[in-house]
Amino acid sequence: MTQIPDLLPALPEIFLAIAGMALLMLGAFKGDGATRLVAYLTVMSFVIAGFLLLVVVETPAETFNGMFVADDFAVFMKILALLGSAFAVIMSQRFIEREQMARIEFPVLFLFATLGMMMMISAGDLLSLYLGLELQSLSLYVVAAFRRDTVRSSEAGLKYFVLGALSSGMLLYGASLVYGFTGTTSFSGLAEAFAGGGEVGIGLILGIVFVSAGLAFKVSAVPFHMWTPDVYEGAPTPVTAFFAVAPKIAAIALFVRVMIEPFGELVQQWQQIVLAISILSMILGAYAAINQTNIKRLMAYSSIGHVGYALMGLAAGSEAGVRGVLVYMAIYLAMNVGTFACILCMRVNGRMVEGINDLSGLSRTHPLMALVLAVFMFSMAGIPPLAGFFAKLQVFLAAIDAGLITLAVIGGLTSVVGAFYYIRIIKLMYFDDPVESFDRPIGNDMTLVLTGTGLFTAFFFLFPAPIVDAAARAAASLFAG
Amino acid sequence: MVIQGLAFYLFALMTVASGAMVITARNPVHSVLFLILAFFNSAALFLLMGAEFVAFILIIVYVGAVAVLFLFVVMMLDIDFARLREGFLNYLPIGALVGLILLVELLLVLGAWAILPESELRVTAPAPEAASGLTNTEALGNLIYTEYVYAFQVAGLVLLVAMIGAIVLTLRSRPVRRQRIADQVNRRPEDVLVVRKVDPGEGI
Numbered sequence: 001m002t003q004i005p006d007l008l009p010a011l012p013e014i015f016l017a018i019a020g021m022a023l024l025m026l027g028a029f030k031g032d033g034a035t036r037l038v039a040y041l042t043v044m045s046f047v048i049a050g051f052l053l054l055v056v057v058e059t060p061a062e063t064f065n066g067m068f069v070a071d072d073f074a075v076f077m078k079i080l081a082l083l084g085s086a087f088a089v090i091m092s093q094r095f096i097e098r099e100q101m102a103r104i105e106f107p108v109l110f111l112f113a114t115l116g117m118m119m120m121i122s123a124g125d126l127l128s129l130y131l132g133l134e135l136q137s138l139s140l141y142v143v144a145a146f147r148r149d150t151v152r153s154s155e156a157g158l159k160y161f162v163l164g165a166l167s168s169g170m171l172l173y174g175a176s177l178v179y180g181f182t183g184t185t186s187f188s189g190l191a192e193a194f195a196g197g198g199e200v201g202i203g204l205i206l207g208i209v210f211v212s213a214g215l216a217f218k219v220s221a222v223p224f225h226m227w228t229p230d231v232y233e234g235a236p237t238p239v240t241a242f243f244a245v246a247p248k249i250a251a252i253a254l255f256v257r258v259m260i261e262p263f264g265e266l267v268q269q270w271q272q273i274v275l276a277i278s279i280l281s282m283i284l285g286a287y288a289a290i291n292q293t294n295i296k297r298l299m300a301y302s303s304i305g306h307v308g309y310a311l312m313g314l315a316a317g318s319e320a321g322v323r324g325v326l327v328y329m330a331i332y333l334a335m336n337v338g339t340f341a342c343i344l345c346m347r348v349n350g351r352m353v354e355g356i357n358d359l360s361g362l363s364r365t366h367p368l369m370a371l372v373l374a375v376f377m378f379s380m381a382g383i384p385p386l387a388g389f390f391a392k393l394q395v396f397l398a399a400i401d402a403g404l405i406t407l408a409v410i411g412g413l414t415s416v417v418g419a420f421y422y423i424r425i426i427k428l429m430y431f432d433d434p435v436e437s438f439d440r441p442i443g444n445d446m447t448l449v450l451t452g453t454g455l456f457t458a459f460f461f462l463f464p465a466p467i468v469d470a471a472a473r474a475a476a477s478l479f480a481g
Numbered sequence: 482m483v484i485q486g487l488a489f490y491l492f493a494l495m496t497v498a499s500g501a502m503v504i505t506a507r508n509p510v511h512s513v514l515f516l517i518l519a520f521f522n523s524a525a526l527f528l529l530m531g532a533e534f535v536a537f538i539l540i541i542v543y544v545g546a547v548a549v550l551f552l553f554v555v556m557m558l559d560i561d562f563a564r565l566r567e568g569f570l571n572y573l574p575i576g577a578l579v580g581l582i583l584l585v586e587l588l589l590v591l592g593a594w595a596i597l598p599e600s601e602l603r604v605t606a607p608a609p610e611a612a613s614g615l616t617n618t619e620a621l622g623n624l625i626y627t628e629y630v631y632a633f634q635v636a637g638l639v640l641l642v643a644m645i646g647a648i649v650l651t652l653r654s655r656p657v658r659r660q661r662i663a664d665q666v667n668r669r670p671e672d673v674l675v676v677r678k679v680d681p682g683e684g685i
Contacts, residue, residue, distance in 0.1 A: 005630065017638060024645070064631035105649045112642050119635060131635040138639060142646035157650075 009061040009070035012049040019045035020111045027104030035102040039093050042107040046086040066186050069124035072477035077121045077253035084246030085114040087337045090445050092238030113139035117250035126175040126185040137164050144235040156234025163227040171214025177207030190262035212273050218251040222280035225304050232300035241340030244303050249329050260478050267317045274315040281308030286417035294354050313395040316402035319475050324394035326471035331391040335376050338453030342373045345442045361434025370429045372454040377426050379457045381419035387460035496522040509555045517548045534618040
């Protein structure tokens with residue numbers, strides 16, 4: 001008699017999968033006119049999945065023969081991913097209706113991408129890692145090319161697909177090497193295999209290098225970042241807003257889990273890899289963004305830089321470092337969602353504009369929006385007392401504790417360089433003459449998103465405890481097992 | 482034992498011979514038919530090894546689907562295979578050399594191949610013991626639908642997304658002319674037919 005696996009730890013995922021298929025059916029019968037309904041139901045299912053995650057799922061648990069892990073770390077990251085996706089669906093609604101992109105598959109693909117993210121975050125085996133990653137990436141390739149009649153969008157989708165397939169190939173090659181040299185794909189089995197601290201063969205190292213290269217590609221860390229600016233610029237703006245937040249969070253979570261759980265004993269082997277890509281990402285993110293004139297491209301380089309800072313916490317390889325990464329990603333979520341909400345409001349006479357110069361004199365035409373955007377920019381630059389400062393502080397402290405002084409110093413220097421282009425935007429908004437005014441009204445949904453994320457970013461320093469405590473618990477759960 | 486040995490050599494020879502015919506036959510349709518013969522013989526070889534599931538999958542998937550697809554492609558595309566094969570002999574020595582080098586490399590690599598002894602202890606899905614009475618179809622079923630049911634289901638979702646993606650990116654709804662049976666039935670000769678009197682040599 002075979003036993004039915006315990007489904008409870010995976011309940012949110014199972015719910016989302018069923019909801020996705022049900023919404024697909026609904027859309028198939030109702031047609032594209034029901035896009036708004038499907039979008040709202042998608043957001044609803046994210047909320048329910050989050051509820052199930054917080055209330056029903058008991059941590060720590062694992063199921064499906066250890067292929068699926070539910071611990072505090074997974075819950076924390078999944079909540080972030082769900083939040084990011086829900087914001088992205090809400091923000092995209094108006095845009096896709098205006099631009100004749102309103103098809104029911106759009107929110108459904110967001111839902112499946114989110115499902116893939118949650119599976120990645122909960123992966124307990126190289127096999128489930130890869131499948132989750134592929135589910136997420138495949139949905140993302142499609143939404144990137146969703147405006148199939150414009151060259152830029154199709155180009156973005158194709159570029160993302162080709163390079164993404166390449167990175168999946170590298171990841172699989174690395175996974176096969178790791179499997180070949182250890183005989184197991186499960187994370188706990190791998191951790192056991194390395195526990196002795198014996199000699200590590202060159203083949204195994206090669207495998208780890210390939211796995212981390214594949215993962216670095218997914219988080220768009222230098223030198224695997226080439227796709228990011230083009231895809232961010234070419235994809236429809238709400239899709240870019242989605243790309244910049246939820247998949248990044250999931251990929252960082254996966255990176256952290258893979259490095260800490262199965263390869264935790266091999267810190268000295270992978271630390272230099274993470275160190276190198278962290279430094280390179282911070283430097284490139286700071287310098288390459290200076291010359292940009294397109295705000296979406298600028299955000300792409302900015303996100304490369306942020307990934308560099310987040311990886312600094314991972315490079316520390318300590319519990320404090322992982323906690324830093326988690327706090328960083330939570331704050332990154334708020335800042336980026338808010339900034340993209342502003343970008344989505346950049347419309348002149350019913351046409352989207354993307355140039356940085358279009359923001360000139362925003363303080364006179366849209367004082368409140370300029371204020372919120374200024375908060376986000378100051379926060380991204382890491383000016384105290386805004387949230388971005390605390391995010392950077394956490395990872396810098398962790399790096400210094402781990403003895404990586406050089407890394408922290410480079411991080412400090414690159415944030416100074418990065419501050420230039422963030423603050424240039426503020427200068428444009430407050431000190432330059434206004435160009436054409438953006439269209440009004442921006443809509444209740446945008447106002448809500450901007451207010452929420454703006455308040456969070458501005459006043460995080462008053463109430464940091466809930467998030468920092470949750471992150472600390474999550475980080476501890478990763479090191480416990 | 483003797484019969485098994487004989488059968489093995491028979492099927493193996495047939496496989497190799499039909500493999501050779503695949504690349505030498507002048508008519509591409511014959512090539513595909515020889516390919517099908519090669520598949521059947523390799524299926525028989527798998528049967529001899531006791532891998533009945535793989536044998537049947539080979540026939541169902543490769544013969545039933547892949548080879549037939551090849552056949553369609555070969556019949557539909559007008560490819561002049563004789564011209565493609567021109568100059569084959571000129572390149573034979575260099576091709577043989579490359580093949581030889583590859584063979585030596587493979588022998589060197591595989592000859593020195595050693596699997597970590599500890600890794601065999603951690604194998605998650607060892608082959609079932611012959612004494613357990615489990616056929617390999619059952620053993621595979623256990624692996625796919627019990628042990629790795631999670632991976633199996635997620636793979637299904639990945640395929641679903643691939644399907645949605647293909648439809649989203651390529652389907653264009655064109656105005657389709659539908660059949661209206663009522664219109665066809667109600668059609669009367671005087672609506673569509675005009676009888677004209679045409680003078681000889683004049684035309685309309």
